[in-house]
Amino acid sequence: MDADADRIERGICVSTVGTVKPDSTGSSMDDPDVEFVQRAAKGDEDAVRVLVDRHMSMIHALSFRLLGNGQDAEDVTQEAFMRVWTHAKFWEPDRARFSTWLYRVSVNLCYDRLRKRREVLTDELPEQVDRAVLQDMVLVESEKSNRVREAVSLLPARQKIAITLCHFQGVSNIEAAEVMEVSIEALESLLARGRRTLRKILCEEKEELLGVEDIGGG
Amino acid sequence: MTDMAIERFREILSAYGCKEQNWPAAERKKANDFITADENARKLLEEMNSLDSILDLNDIAQPSNDLRSAILSDAVEILAVQKHPMRNMQWGEGRGLWSFIQTFMNELLPGTPAWQPVMMLFVVAMLGVSIGGYVNRHPEGDKELIAAFGGDYEIMDGEDYLQTFIGEDA
Numbered sequence: 001m002d003a004d005a006d007r008i009e010r011g012i013c014v015s016t017v018g019t020v021k022p023d024s025t026g027s028s029m030d031d032p033d034v035e036f037v038q039r040a041a042k043g044d045e046d047a048v049r050v051l052v053d054r055h056m057s058m059i060h061a062l063s064f065r066l067l068g069n070g071q072d073a074e075d076v077t078q079e080a081f082m083r084v085w086t087h088a089k090f091w092e093p094d095r096a097r098f099s100t101w102l103y104r105v106s107v108n109l110c111y112d113r114l115r116k117r118r119e120v121l122t123d124e125l126p127e128q129v130d131r132a133v134l135q136d137m138v139l140v141e142s143e144k145s146n147r148v149r150e151a152v153s154l155l156p157a158r159q160k161i162a163i164t165l166c167h168f169q170g171v172s173n174i175e176a177a178e179v180m181e182v183s184i185e186a187l188e189s190l191l192a193r194g195r196r197t198l199r200k201i202l203c204e205e206k207e208e209l210l211g212v213e214d215i216g217g218g
Numbered sequence: 219m220t221d222m223a224i225e226r227f228r229e230i231l232s233a234y235g236c237k238e239q240n241w242p243a244a245e246r247k248k249a250n251d252f253i254t255a256d257e258n259a260r261k262l263l264e265e266m267n268s269l270d271s272i273l274d275l276n277d278i279a280q281p282s283n284d285l286r287s288a289i290l291s292d293a294v295e296i297l298a299v300q301k302h303p304m305r306n307m308q309w310g311e312g313r314g315l316w317s318f319i320q321t322f323m324n325e326l327l328p329g330t331p332a333w334q335p336v337m338m339l340f341v342v343a344m345l346g347v348s349i350g351g352y353v354n355r356h357p358e359g360d361k362e363l364i365a366a367f368g369g370d371y372e373i374m375d376g377e378d379y380l381q382t383f384i385g386e387d388a
Contacts, residue, residue: 040293040297041297041300043297043298043300045290045293045294048290048293048294048297049290052286052289052290052293056281056285056286056289057280057281060278060280060281060285061278064278064279065276065278070279073281074281074282074285077281077285077289078285078288078289078292081289081292081293082292082296085292085293085296085297086296086300088297089300144275145275145277147275148272148273148275148276149276152273152276166233166234166240167234167235167237167240167270167273168273168276170239170240172242172243173234173242174242184242187233188229188233188234189233191232191233191234192229192232192233195232195233195235195269196232198269198273199269202269202272206268206272209272209275210271210272
């Protein structure tokens with residue numbers, strides 16, 4: 001088992017964000033999943049179904065966006081839930097929200113797979129963005145979607161995770177920082193750098209993608 | 219006049235984009251008030267909106283129906299094993315003696331670390347062996363030992379040993 005995943009499991013949902021103070025959006029006090037996790041730990045199949053229906057699509061979407069592969073995304077989703085069932089009885093609801101812990105486990109599982117693929121893991125911008133994959137395509141709707149996904153896939157891993165959590169998954173900044181174990185300031189830096197890179201990559205194609213001329217600055 | 223500076227508003231847009239629901243909850247109202255009050259803020263928002271629109275083109279395929287079934291099946295299996303671990307114990311699959319002992323002890327004394335009762339049993343066993351060895355000293359064995367040393371060997375008890383070699387009265 002990978003060290004990160006192992007650490008996460010042993011210290012179930014221990015918050016290590018440091019400067020981040022959970023507020024109403026990040027607190028476990030109003031976590032709607034607590035009751036269901038506790039019931040699932042006792043073998044309640046209805047509670048299991050509720051947890052799966054609430055979170056499976058989100059975890060699958062997160063994994064798909066990070067890994068860019070449907071089969072890998074399904075494998076990660078299944079593995080993340082296996083860890084939920086394995087650790088449900090040790091769950092400590094006062095530590096963090098269930099969704100935060102599940103996101104963190106999933107992100108770490110994706111990290112493991114990205115490492116195995118030897119993708120770039122630093123926060124530095126790639127020196128040469130391979131735009132060949134973004135060129136010469138007929139822009140039907142599904143291809144527009146693929147083109148955006150390919151642009152996101154060119155980002156360094158941590159920027160990709162930050163943008164996936166905050167933009168695509170709609171996770172609050174506090175929860176995203178907790179999932180990534182960084183401060184809010186560091187998260188904002190990752191997001192800003194990621195969006196800047198995406199703007200560089202996609203600005204040349206704005207006309208094709210949206211039928212307009214230029215993507216704004218910032 | 220609002221509490222937000224244009225610099226912070228720009229930072230928010232640079233990091234979180236132009237969708238209000240993605241902005242930090244604590245700053246959402248201030249940012250909206252700022253947009254209402256400041257024309258530059260509105261221009262900035264409009265300028266930076268395109269990237270969000272492009273990113274929204276990215277949709278995601280839904281997971282297969284098999285995935286949900288597989289996850290539910292895993293849950294039933296794993297939770298059943300946790301509920302009745304001994305019933306589901308499988309030998310010869312790399313689980314080993316210690317794993318067996320842990321599982322057994324967990325059923326016997328739930329919540330107690332397995333090493334505690336195991337250590338207790340070990341101490342009791344060692345105590346039993348020691349007492350048994352002391353009580354059942356074999357006189358024939360002593361005679362054989364003396365004979366082996368040509369009759370010069372004598373088994374002393376503790377008191378004799380002190381008087382002979384240390385010179386102390388017991």
